[in-house]
Amino acid sequence: MTQGVEKSLIEQGVLVDPDSARGRLLTQAARLFRQKGYQSTTVRDLASAVGILSGSLFHHYKNKDAILKAVMVEGIHHTMARMRSELAEEHTTQGRLRALIACELDALNGDWGDAMAVVINEWRFLSDGGQQDILALREEYEQMWLEILLQARKERLITASPKVLRKLLYGAITWTDKWFDSTGELSYQELTDAILQLAIKPASDP
């Protein structure tokens, strides 16, 4: 179903077919922007990563900023799509909260991890206009978090203010990008649980 939505978004021109020239460009751009940072990635780097000359980039995107923006849009869309489908399968609030955390962790490690890392780390290099355009998407994404945290508070799963908790969790989760190695000692499951434990009070011992 998610696939279907994505396909439809591609047809609408919102998303880009990953096998097209533009798609390959965005994949490489996401990788390079994450690795070296937006400002340190030259358009020559981008072009040579997809095997064309730098001038040809501008056939696909108006300028470097438009490429950054496109990477971010892709990242957010795919992350949200995944999140929606994972949430649909969870029916307890704690399960849904855990799914949110797992998804956000995954967003940084999965196929679109590069793009999502770029959303987080290179945000300030996006032009004002670009930020404006994407902000609505980001807010929609945050809304999914807030709703579930609000529900969790009603159920006394959490005690902190949902807004504040979300911000703290966001920092904790996105920072994992800088240190977590999924092939290391700590498993992906354990990390998810550790973060979940930050948020929720343990079931009170009777």
Next chain:
Amino acid sequence: MTQGVEKSLIEQGVLVDPDSARGRLLTQAARLFRQKGYQSTTVRDLASAVGILSGSLFHHYKNKDAILKAVMVEGIHHTMARMRSELAEEHTTQGRLRALIACELDALNGDWGDAMAVVINEWRFLSDGGQQDILALREEYEQMWLEILLQARKERLITASPKVLRKLLYGAITWTDKWFDSTGELSYQELTDAILQLAIKPASDP
């Protein structure tokens, strides 16, 4: 006492007298690097912020990278100095943990907040050599955290692995730089408590 240590470090040439020309330069550099980012701050920006021409910067520091490094060294030293003195006044583990959190939050908001924010956000733009040189300092700093978290675990204040918990708290705390407004609804004290609550289990109700 802290004052005394800092004075001694200035005399040793590790730190810089904030009233000297170099000191004013570092203060402005920290501010600009935080505000615009290292790469987007030109040496002309730096120079004009202290009222000289760009060529004259290089009488004070060998190159732009050296300025970044100096800003970071200042930031870490001052943060550590403060942390040491605050810890000295706390005698319970929970108190010491709270002091660590408060200090780290404060590090981003206080006098040396700009410099510390630069340490966090512009780290990857520091040359390899510069990173090497500062790493020891950062590790010393992290050691203070780990010792207290280790103690907290012994006392069953926390359940998570100290290393992992530190990383998660680090992410949560440093991210506050991007959203916390000390003049807003949420007070500085409340934020400190909220973060402390992430870390520790509440005292079990008898």
Next chain:
Amino acid sequence: MTQGVEKSLIEQGVLVDPDSARGRLLTQAARLFRQKGYQSTTVRDLASAVGILSGSLFHHYKNKDAILKAVMVEGIHHTMARMRSELAEEHTTQGRLRALIACELDALNGDWGDAMAVVINEWRFLSDGGQQDILALREEYEQMWLEILLQARKERLITASPKVLRKLLYGAITWTDKWFDSTGELSYQELTDAILQLAIKPASDP
């Protein structure tokens, strides 16, 4: 008759049928070259003005220079054709001189005004080869002026050297392109008379 000549020139391939694809291209090119200048008009501008993509232009013309040249050839041919037919109706030298002025003014305001303005203002951007090819046409055109000015001098209508006077009139007339607004206070007739008065001495009052 003029129509017949033009039709014949189209059949010979000298001129272009204005309803053909090439014709529409030249019309738009003339408009854009006049409006934005040759160098500031991109082939993309040209292509999109006629609803094709830039690559397709080169099926019609070898290169951008060839388009400029074609615009100029059209402009000069149509202007000359009109001038010949107007002169044929005037039988006094003063009438013929006035017709020349009116025609040249009209050349900049009528249907082929864009093309003629391009001849005047973008001349230096035409390649050497292109200039060479068109120069004969321009000289033929100038010859029509010189003959009539020569006659006017014989009749003591004018006192100045025909060559010099022609140059001065040319400057005065072509410059009107930059300031004359045919919908403004000054009528087209009045302008024509004002220019005629530059050239000729008033009939001496007896």
Next chain:
Amino acid sequence: MTQGVEKSLIEQGVLVDPDSARGRLLTQAARLFRQKGYQSTTVRDLASAVGILSGSLFHHYKNKDAILKAVMVEGIHHTMARMRSELAEEHTTQGRLRALIACELDALNGDWGDAMAVVINEWRFLSDGGQQDILALREEYEQMWLEILLQARKERLITASPKVLRKLLYGAITWTDKWFDSTGELSYQELTDAILQLAIKPASDP
């Protein structure tokens, strides 16, 4: 006296000392802009004409547009200065009108001829902001013409509307730049007289 005014303007930063680095740059820029046109003159051309590298240009002027503007400002100021001093020596209206014509012709041939030719021919390539800034200067210049033409009409030296006549003369005079060769058959004096004859009615033969 004119010298004194110019010196004072240099001190005010309005004009540029022709022996300074900036001054040499403007002289060369005026020459190249006239010769090849603004758009066809690259910053490399400009730089190599003054013996520096292209990047160094931007130490003196913010961008290419600023160089164009500076050339024009110089051109207009010097032309006006000369015109004022020449007018001061003429006391009949016809003499003053002749002086205006001579000055304008001279403006295109004398020391600042390149700059003035640039004002005329490259005007449309100046940015909107630049045009705005210079327009006041140009209007002041035109005012000098209009006043004298108005006086000439009162004295029945001319019959045409001053505004229209000025425009026609402007076209005729500036176009001389494209054909007049001061070393050719036609002398500079004769050309001035020929243009004056365009404007004024000959003294009526008794």
Next chain:
DNA sequence: GATGAATGAGTTTTCATTCAT
């Protein structure tokens, strides 16, 4: 210590033109 002119390698971007489909 400061100046300011210059460097030079680098950046993003533009654009006429080509060509396989």
Next chain:
DNA sequence: AATGAATGAAAACTCATTCAT
């Protein structure tokens, strides 16, 4: 005839750094 992706050379501009004064 048209497309559209790509080319490649050249454009304007940036900026850390150097250095004679």
